[in-house]
Amino acid sequence: MPSSSFPSSSPTSSPTRATDNLLELAQQMSPSKPPDVLRRIRRNIEARANEIQDNLSTLKRRITDYENQATTTARPKKQRKHNNRAADADDSIPNPQTIEDRTREKGRHFVVEALFLVDSDVFTVEEDEDFEPCEEFASDQNRIQGQLLQIKCYLPDDVKHLRTTTLISGAFIDGMSGQRSSTSNRLRVASLSKIVDDIKPFETSSSRFNAFAKLIGYQPGTPTREPYYSKLDAPILYDKWEGKKDLDSFLRGPILLKIHATIIRGPNGATGLFSGKSKRPSAKTVEKMYKIHRTSLGAILNAACLAIWMHSADTQLVEIGDETGINYRECQSYYLQCILNGLANNKAWAVDLIAYWDHILFPRC
DNA sequence: AGGTCTACTTATATCGTAGT
DNA sequence: ACTACGATATAAGTAGACCT
Numbered sequence: 001m002p003s004s005s006f007p008s009s010s011p012t013s014s015p016t017r018a019t020d021n022l023l024e025l026a027q028q029m030s031p032s033k034p035p036d037v038l039r040r041i042r043r044n045i046e047a048r049a050n051e052i053q054d055n056l057s058t059l060k061r062r063i064t065d066y067e068n069q070a071t072t073t074a075r076p077k078k079q080r081k082h083n084n085r086a087a088d089a090d091d092s093i094p095n096p097q098t099i100e101d102r103t104r105e106k107g108r109h110f111v112v113e114a115l116f117l118v119d120s121d122v123f124t125v126e127e128d129e130d131f132e133p134c135e136e137f138a139s140d141q142n143r144i145q146g147q148l149l150q151i152k153c154y155l156p157d158d159v160k161h162l163r164t165t166t167l168i169s170g171a172f173i174d175g176m177s178g179q180r181s182s183t184s185n186r187l188r189v190a191s192l193s194k195i196v197d198d199i200k201p202f203e204t205s206s207s208r209f210n211a212f213a214k215l216i217g218y219q220p221g222t223p224t225r226e227p228y229y230s231k232l233d234a235p236i237l238y239d240k241w242e243g244k245k246d247l248d249s250f251l252r253g254p255i256l257l258k259i260h261a262t263i264i265r266g267p268n269g270a271t272g273l274f275s276g277k278s279k280r281p282s283a284k285t286v287e288k289m290y291k292i293h294r295t296s297l298g299a300i301l302n303a304a305c306l307a308i309w310m311h312s313a314d315t316q317l318v319e320i321g322d323e324t325g326i327n328y329r330e331c332q333s334y335y336l337q338c339i340l341n342g343l344a345n346n347k348a349w350a351v352d353l354i355a356y357w358d359h360i361l362f363p364r365c
Numbered sequence: 366a367g368g369t370c371t372a373c374t375t376a377t378a379t380c381g382t383a384g385t
Numbered sequence: 386a387c388t389a390c391g392a393t394a395t396a397a398g399t400a401g402a403c404c405t
Contacts, residue, residue: 108392108393177372177373178393178394180373181373181374181375182392182393184373184374185374185375188374189374189375265391266390266391266392267390267391268390281382281383281389281390281391282382282383282384282389282390282391283381283382283383283389283390283391283392284380284381284382284383284390284391284392285390285391285392286391286392288382289392315373315374315400316372316373316374316400317373317374318372318373322401
């Protein structure tokens with residue numbers, strides 16, 4: 001590059017020359033000068049100072065311009081992905097990127113309407129073709145088969161047969177954990193004040209324990225048994241709690257409904273829910289994306305477990321609470337079994353449960 | 366004690382949508 | 386077109402596990 005491109009001469013109004021000028025002017029100031037001359041000199045000094053200030057600002061602005069230009073050219077928009085399942089996928093799979101994106105979205109949807117936690121081996125387990133979903137859920141095998149059946153309902157048809165590949169299982173799991181993170185942040189941070197009246201007790205793990213342990217089923221230890229969390233003696237799950245469990249208000253706790261409204265309608269979704277004025281924002285919401293018009297069983301299970309979690313001392317939304325030891329995945333299965341048993345025996349509380357949720361969450365539908 | 370790995374949370378930038 | 390509101394991807398932050 002020719003040196004002539006970079007003239008070594010200083011700019012016309014370099015700071016040095018301007019400063020020299022200032023010194024000259026300052027030296028002209030002497031007590032013997034008449035007042036009007038002094039005023040003129042002072043105006044000149046001020047003018048020079050302003051000019052210097054302007055030049056400085058211009059230079060600074062130019063520096064930031066150059067910096068921005070430099071960083072945009074040095075760092076192209078395209079950013080590397082952490083792990084590239086699509087690129088690593090088997091060559092026989094067409095459009096792996098699209099498949100990954102679609103599957104990830106199904107994983108997110110699954111967390112909203114089905115189960116927010118599943119057994120880790122559900123993607124690798126052998127499928128039992130004869131499994132009947134209405135059988136007893138108690139055994140591990142049946143529970144996992146039940147989950148698998150559910151997941152297959154959500155997986156895109158053209159992809160179901162690939163469920164054991166890392167492309168599909170990874171994308172689905174990725175979608176699930178992303179949605180869980182978003183949920184945890186929504187409930188404990190972004191919309192906490194819209195769900196509960198007083199956010200103060202939620203500040204720390206121990207303040208949550210002190211304020212809510214009883215509410216979520218904590219049974220203190222006695223000389224003969226360890227303390228534990230009861231799955232049914234948890235007042236938060238009930239619409240009305242009068243000292244003991246009453247199935248007629250089981251899984252109807254107002255917090256539970258608020259939680260689901262918050263998840264499907266965004267951070268403000270819970271406001272006005274019980275006066276028929278639940279906000280339905282114009283923005284893209286989970287409710288619109290997944291076309292949710294009625295309550296799913298999974299939504300109820302999840303809301304129950306999430307209500308317990310958000311009031312618990314646990315610090316992260318994981319399968320087994322880090323402070324309480326509560327197994328939230330097990331809770332889901334347990335409540336599901338409660339409802340299915342109720343339905344099988346035609347119990348009113350179970351039969352009417354979804355209608356109860358629907359008339360609050362989706363009035364006039 | 367410190368490094369590295371991993372899983373989870375959080376902040377930010379970007380995009381989309383509907384109402385005005 | 387503009388604005389408000391949400392969802393998502395990504396990167397950065399954080400804590401614990403495991404190793405040396």
